[in-house]
Amino acid sequence: xxxxxxxxxxxxxxxxxxxxxxxxxxxxxxxxxxxxxxxxxxxxxxxxxxxxxxxxxxxxxxxxxxxxxxxxxxxxxxxxxxxxxxxxxxxxxxxxxxxxxxxxxxxxxxxxxxx
Amino acid sequence: xxxxxxxxxxxxxxxxxxxxxxxxxxxxxxxxxxxxxxxxxxxxxxxxxxxxxxxxxxxxxxxxxxxxxxxxxxxxxxxxxxxxxxxxxxxxxxxxxxxxxxxxxxxxxxxxx
Numbered sequence: 001x002x003x004x005x006x007x008x009x010x011x012x013x014x015x016x017x018x019x020x021x022x023x024x025x026x027x028x029x030x031x032x033x034x035x036x037x038x039x040x041x042x043x044x045x046x047x048x049x050x051x052x053x054x055x056x057x058x059x060x061x062x063x064x065x066x067x068x069x070x071x072x073x074x075x076x077x078x079x080x081x082x083x084x085x086x087x088x089x090x091x092x093x094x095x096x097x098x099x100x101x102x103x104x105x106x107x108x109x110x111x112x113x114x115x
Numbered sequence: 116x117x118x119x120x121x122x123x124x125x126x127x128x129x130x131x132x133x134x135x136x137x138x139x140x141x142x143x144x145x146x147x148x149x150x151x152x153x154x155x156x157x158x159x160x161x162x163x164x165x166x167x168x169x170x171x172x173x174x175x176x177x178x179x180x181x182x183x184x185x186x187x188x189x190x191x192x193x194x195x196x197x198x199x200x201x202x203x204x205x206x207x208x209x210x211x212x213x214x215x216x217x218x219x220x221x222x223x224x225x226x227x228x
Contacts, residue, residue: 002158002160004158033216042218042219042220042221043205043218043221045215045216045217048215056215058215090158090159092158092159103161103164104159104161104216106151106158106159106160107158108156108157108158109158
């Protein structure tokens with residue numbers, strides 16, 4: 001158990017809909033990262049938050065947004081869903097950035113299926 | 116831009132045999148390098164990491180990796196594979212700002228009894 005909790009574990013929805021994925025980082029971790037894992041794209045970095053502020057942005061679509069709340073949990077919002085958004089979405093946390101401990105702790109992921 | 120290539124998509128080894136998984140990276144400065152393992156239905160777990168210093172790093176579960184700057188490689192090795200090592204292995208490179216990890220495409224390891 002990494003200490004990172006993601007909900008829901010599985011989600012099935014229709015095209016055009018909007019979903020919210022939630023992540024609770026390990027106790028004490030200030031950084032939260034979101035990754036998308038799909039068969040064709042592999043593991044893609046989406047976005048990082050540090051102590052409530054956006055720190056880095058990767059290949060995140062404009063239809064996607066995220067935020068980190070004062071209690072440090074994070075939510076990834078996916079809207080106007082398309083079939084191609086079906087993927088496993090991982091949240092990871094760390095104390096600081098990679099230059100700190102150098103280790104990201106990953107949750108078990110939220111599997112999104114868009115029909 | 117940083118990138119990671121894992122040339123082998125699938126590898127099958129016999130239990131007890133040695134293992135080497137290849138990883139090549141592209142990064143302009145001294146990289147932060149990582150190997151993660153993903154078991155079915157699980158998240159990723161860190162096996163080992165390289166920041167600086169000794170180019171041979173030891174990790175958990177008996178794994179080790181060697182950083183070779185001249186070859187831009189960070190290959191993962193294990194002298195004797197166990198059936199429980201069957202999983203997908205990801206090599207990753209981190210940027211100096213410490214805020215982005217770029218993963219390779221992964222290598223799926225199967226272990227024959």
